[in-house]
Amino acid sequence: MSFTDARFDVNLSILFTELPLLDRPAAAAAAGFDAVELWWPWVDDPAPEQSVLDGLRSALESAGTRLVGLNFYAGRLPGPDRGALSVPGAESERFLANLDVAADFAASVGCTALNALYGNRVAGVDPAEQDALALANLATAARAADRVGATLLIEALNAPESPDYPLVSAPAAIDVVNRVNAATGLDNTRFLLDLYHLSMNGEDLAEVVNRYAPLTGHVQIADNPGRGAPGTGSLPLADLLDLLRKAGYAGWTGLEYKPSPAGSAASFDWLR
Structure with a gap:
């Protein structure tokens, strides 16, 4: 297995979570990484x-x-709790309250990629109403990202693990990317291509890479089955990342997989 030319970062919201948040960057550095990513780490506090x-x-x-x-x-x-964009109410308000806070923090540390999860479907509410609010909120997020020179990312999840999430295919996520760009005129919204989620949805990963690499702003990987490190499952991740590189993608690839049973620090032997 070879991963030449890939630029890897570590997602500190799934790896090194046995450590307090503020200890995780140093642990990633000790494991040989100088780049990291995070889900919003304060799950009960948008600001x-x-x-x-x-x-x-x-x-x-x-x-x-x-x-x-x-x-x-x-x-x-x-x-x-992935309904931040789905219906008017507390979760949508928290999402909006977070936009400038997250954008300003990202700018303060040189981060130029901000991911906005679409939100779960809510029973009893017209899906068209939910989609209209999602588009409005995502357009606001794109403007917040643009203010600090960042890209807004839109991610597809997988239907088995997130059955209420509407974007469970690459085309569905790309459609939202295009809608947000059209709504704002900023062209700073891109696709977060997560090979694990797309594989769980049964998509042709090589076709997705070849078709959507020009609209891809960030990549995340985990093997399937199991969402473990490369080599623990059956996905041809090295080949897919090589295909992405040949298609012109030169950005970061986030390691967003479950740690080894021996701990997070032991989860990178495949790189050596």
Whole structure:
């Protein structure tokens, strides 16, 4: 297995979670990585105190790690709280309250990719109404990202694990990317291509790469089955990343997989 020319970062919301948040950048650096990404780490607080944000920024800087991807607020992940964009109410308000906070923090640490999860379907509410609110909120997110020179990412999840999430295919996510770009005129919204989620949906991964590489702003990987490190499943991840490179993708690839039973620090032997 060869992964030549790929630029890997570590998702500190799924790896090194046995450590406190502020200890994880240093652990990633000790494992050989100088780039990391995060889901919104304060799952109950879209707008934490500045001292809390400063603490994470200091931890990143002290470790010599760069934050290359950050989720906007989406509640507790993994879990059911992915309805930040689905219906008017508290979750949508938290999402909107987080936009400038997350964008400003991203700018302060040089992060230029902000991921907005679409939100779960809510029973009893017209899907068209939910989609209209999602588009409006995502357009607001795209403007917040643009203000700090960042890209807004739209991600497809997988139907078996997220049955209420509407974007469970690459074409569905790309359609939203195009709608947001049309609504804002900014052209700063891109596809987050997660090979694990797309494989769980049964998509032809090579076809997705060849078709959507020009609209891809970030890549995430885990093997399937099991969502473990490359080599623990059957996905041809090295071949797919090579195909992405040949299609022109030169961005980061996030390692978003479950740690080894021996712990997060032992989860990178496949790279060596």
